[in-house]
Amino acid sequence: MPDTNNIKITRTTNPKDKPSASNLGFGTYFTDHMFIMDYTEGKGWHDPVIVPYGPLEFDPSCMVFHYGQAIFEGLKAYKADDGRVLLFRPKKNMERINLSNDRVCIPLIDVDFAVKATKALVDIDRDWIPAEKETSLYIRPFIIATDPYLGVCPSHTYKFMIILSPSGSYYKEGINPVNIYVEEKYVRAAKGGVGAAKVPGNYAASLKSQMEAKEKGFTQVLWLDGVERKYIEEVGTMNIFFVIDGEIVTPELNDSILPGITRLSTIELLRDKGYKVTERKLSIEEVFDAHAAGTLSEAFGTGTAAVISPVGGLTWGGQSIVINNNETGPISKTIYDTITGIQSGNIEDKYNWIEEVQNEK
Numbered sequence: 001m002p003d004t005n006n007i008k009i010t011r012t013t014n015p016k017d018k019p020s021a022s023n024l025g026f027g028t029y030f031t032d033h034m035f036i037m038d039y040t041e042g043k044g045w046h047d048p049v050i051v052p053y054g055p056l057e058f059d060p061s062c063m064v065f066h067y068g069q070a071i072f073e074g075l076k077a078y079k080a081d082d083g084r085v086l087l088f089r090p091k092k093n094m095e096r097i098n099l100s101n102d103r104v105c106i107p108l109i110d111v112d113f114a115v116k117a118t119k120a121l122v123d124i125d126r127d128w129i130p131a132e133k134e135t136s137l138y139i140r141p142f143i144i145a146t147d148p149y150l151g152v153c154p155s156h157t158y159k160f161m162i163i164l165s166p167s168g169s170y171y172k173e174g175i176n177p178v179n180i181y182v183e184e185k186y187v188r189a190a191k192g193g194v195g196a197a198k199v200p201g202n203y204a205a206s207l208k209s210q211m212e213a214k215e216k217g218f219t220q221v222l223w224l225d226g227v228e229r230k231y232i233e234e235v236g237t238m239n240i241f242f243v244i245d246g247e248i249v250t251p252e253l254n255d256s257i258l259p260g261i262t263r264l265s266t267i268e269l270l271r272d273k274g275y276k277v278t279e280r281k282l283s284i285e286e287v288f289d290a291h292a293a294g295t296l297s298e299a300f301g302t303g304t305a306a307v308i309s310p311v312g313g314l315t316w317g318g319q320s321i322v323i324n325n326n327e328t329g330p331i332s333k334t335i336y337d338t339i340t341g342i343q344s345g346n347i348e349d350k351y352n353w354i355e356e357v358q359n360e361k
Contacts, residue, residue, distance in 0.1 A: 002037070002045065002046060002047070002048050002113065006048070007035075007048045007049065007050055007117065007120055008047075008048070008049045008050070009049070009050045009120075009124070010049065010050070010051045010052065011033070011052070011124070012032045012033060012052035012053075013052075014052070015032050016031075016032055018127075018128060018166070019166065021130040021131075021132045021135055021166075021168070022132075023168075024130065024135060024166055024167050024168035025167070025168055026138070026165075026167045026168065026169070026305065027138065027165050027167060028165070028167075029165060029166055029167075030053055030163055030164065030165050031053060031125040031128040031137075031163075031164040031165070031166070032052060032053055032124075032125055032128070033050050033051065033052060033053055033121060033124050033125050033164075034050070034051060034052075034053045034054075034121070034161060034162060034163045034164075035048065035049070035050050035117055035118075035120070035121045035160075035161060035162040036048070036049050036050075036051065036159060036160070036161050037049070037117070037159070037160045037161075038157065038158070038159055038160075039107055039157060039158040039159075039160065040156070040157050041156040041157070044107070045107070045109065045110070045160065048117060050120065050121055050124060053163065056159075058146065059148035061148040061149060061150055062144075062145070062146055062147070062148055063145040063146065063147045063148075063149055063150075063155045064144040064145045064146065064155075066150060067145070067152060068199070068200060068201050069104055069105070069106065069144070069145035069154065069155055070104075070106075070142065070143060070144045070145065070199065070200050071097060071100035071101055071104060071106060071142065071143050071197065071198055071199050071200075072140060072141065072142035072143075072198055072199075072200065073093045073094070073096060073097050073100075073139075073140070073141045073142070073198060074093070074138065074139070074140055074198075074304045074305065075087065075088065075089075075090055075093045075118075075138075075139045075141075075261075075304060076088060076136040076137060076138055076139060076167075076304060076343070077122045077126075077129055077136065077137040077139060077164075077357065078129070078136050078137075078343045078344050078345070079126075079129045079130070079131045079137075079344075080344055080345030080346075081344070081345065081346065082345070084345060084356055085122060085123070085126050085129060085356065085357040085359075086343065086344070086345055086354050086355070086356055086357070087115075087118070087119070087122070087139075087354070087355045087356075087357060088261075088339075088342070088343045088353055088354060089261055089265065089353045090115045090118060090119075090355055091111060091112075091115055091355075092261045092264070093141070093261060094109065094111040094114040094115055094118075094141075095111055096198065096259065096261070097109060097111075097114065097141060097143070097198075098111065099196070099197065099259075100197040100198045100199060101143065103194055103196070103197040103199070104194065104197060104199055105154040106143055106145070106154075106158060107158065109143075109160060114141065114160075115355070117162065118139060118141065118162060119355075119357045119358070120360075121162055121164065122137065122139065122164065122357050123357050123358065123359060123360050125137075125164055126357065126359070128164065128166050129166065130166050130168075134168060134169050134340075135166070135167065135168050136166075136167060136343075137164055137165070137166055137167070138164070138165045138166075138167045138305075139162065139164055140162065140163050140164070140165065141160070141161070141162045142160075142161055142162075143158055143159065143160045143161075144158065144159055144161075145157070145158055146158055146159055169306070175308065175309075175310065175328060175332075175333075175336055176310070176312075176328065177309075177310040177311060177312025177313070177323070177324075177326050177327065177328060178219035178220060178301075178309055178310070178311060178312060179217070179218050179219055179311075179312060179313040179315075180218060180219060180220050180221065180222050180235060180311055180313065180314055180315075181213040181216065181218040181220075181221050181222065181314075181315050182221075182222045182224065182284055182314060182315060182316035182317075183209045183213075183221045183222065183223055183224065184224065184229060184316070184317065185209070186205075186206075186208060186209040187205075187223075187226040187229075188202060188205050188206050188209075188223045188226070188233070188236075188256075189202055189205070189223075189226060189233075189256040190225070190226030190227060190256055191225075191226070191227070191254060191255055191256050192255065193226075193255070193256060195233070195255060195256030195257060195258065196253070196254070196255045196256060196257060196258060196259060197258075198258060202258075203236075206221065206223075206236050209221045209236075210236055218315070220235050220236050220237065220238070220301075221235065221236050222234075222235050222240065222284075222314065223235070223236070224284060225256065226256065230283045230284060230285065231251070231281050231282065231283050231284075232251050232282050232283065232284055232287070233251055233256060233257050234251070234257050234258060235301045235303075237301075237303050237305055237306070238260070238301030238302055238303035238306065238309060239251075239257070239258070239260040239262070239263035239301065239302050239303065240299065240300075240301050240302075240311070241266065241298075241299065241300050241301070241302065242282065242287055242290070242296065242298070242299045243296070243297045243298035243299070243329070243331055244286075244287075244290045244295055244296055244297075245290070245295040246276070246297075247276045247277075247278055248270055248275055248276065248277045248278070248331065249277075249278050249279075249280065249282050250263065250267070250277070250278075250279055250282075251279070251280075251281065251282050252279040252280050252281060253279070260302055260303060260304075261304065262302040262303050262304055262307060262308075262339070263302045263303075265302075265339060265353065266302045266308075266335050266339070267279070268351070269335055269338055269339070270331075270335065273334070275331070284316055287299075287314070288314075288316065288319065288321060291321045291323070296321075296323060297323075297324060297329065298310070298323065298324050298329035298330075298331050298332055299311035299314070299323050299324075300329070300331070300332040300335075302335075307336055307339055307340055307343075308332055308335050308336035308339065310324075310327075310328045310329060310332040311323055312324070312326035312327070313326060342354060
């Protein structure tokens with residue numbers, strides 16, 4: 001793997017106007033630079049560069065367009081009150097890249113190099129990081145297969161890229177509860193598939209359900225297992241937690257559930273605070289029964305984009321329930337405040353989750 005000291009940097013001569021922090025949305029604007037590195041079989045990963053952000057040119061037969069051999073990740077950079085630029089557990093994201101790579105036969109990356117390359121890119125575009133509350137710089141690493149070939153087999157060449165996007169809240173509701181539809185017709189992933197990998201096909205498979213749910217007034221979709229259609233897996237962009245009779249329950253990881261970094265952090269924080277957290281199979285029927293019995297006190301999703309998103313309502317099989325009076329619960333609020341406080345540098349990071357991006361300018 002190349003040395004980060006050998007990343008060739010070409011700075012833009014035409015910097016873009018930066019958007020207002022009050023009108024960012026999510027994933028709409030992109031910074032002045034991007035990172036690119038190539039892979040060639042027999043040579044490995046080579047020629048890392050940081051160049052001005054702009055279009056790329058590919059052959060129409062490029063394999064990613066036809067067979068979907070690609071992966072991506074998502075993490076964030078935050079600006080602390082004292083001006084420091086902070087990343088939240090970036091090594092975990094790069095380790096998960098390799099889990100995804102392995103599943104779809106993409107060559108592994110060097111985790112430490114990928115973190116250093118990310119820091120180098122963020123440092124160059126640090127002026128794009130918004131400082132307002134609930135804003136951040138979203139970081140999107142991704143890898144695509146680039147062989148110009150029509151044949152179902154792993155590519156021999158790839159591109160690893162990183163782009164940056166200043167962003168506000170992922171959901172317009174922010175930390176306020178969202179209303180979720182439990183999907184019964186469509187399947188996002190099944191055991192033996194690629195559900196535990198962060199590959200574009202998982203999200204393409206979710207679009208039909210997501211659009212239908214949106215038309216009905218729901219914010220997101222909760223997926224059930226692909227075989228029995230009864231066990232809870234994850235929300236479209238989040239892992240999911242339920243507080244039942246004082247116990248915090250989340251679906252156990254399998255090869256159809258993405259192992260979220262925020263999920264892991266939430267479990268570690270909750271256990272450190274003395275809560276009982278159980279990872280196990282959890283049916284949607286059990287959740288509705290708990291609501292009927294008055295023991296379901298909270299539900300919330302976890303993910304990089306939204307951090308913590310309280311769930312205020314679920315609809316399944318023609319039944320709708322309201323959770324915690326459609327209000328943000330104390331556990332959701334505590335975890336949100338703790339994680340965002342650590343991310344922003346306002347709360348002591350006793351877990352060593354934060355890595356600072358040094359200013360090399």
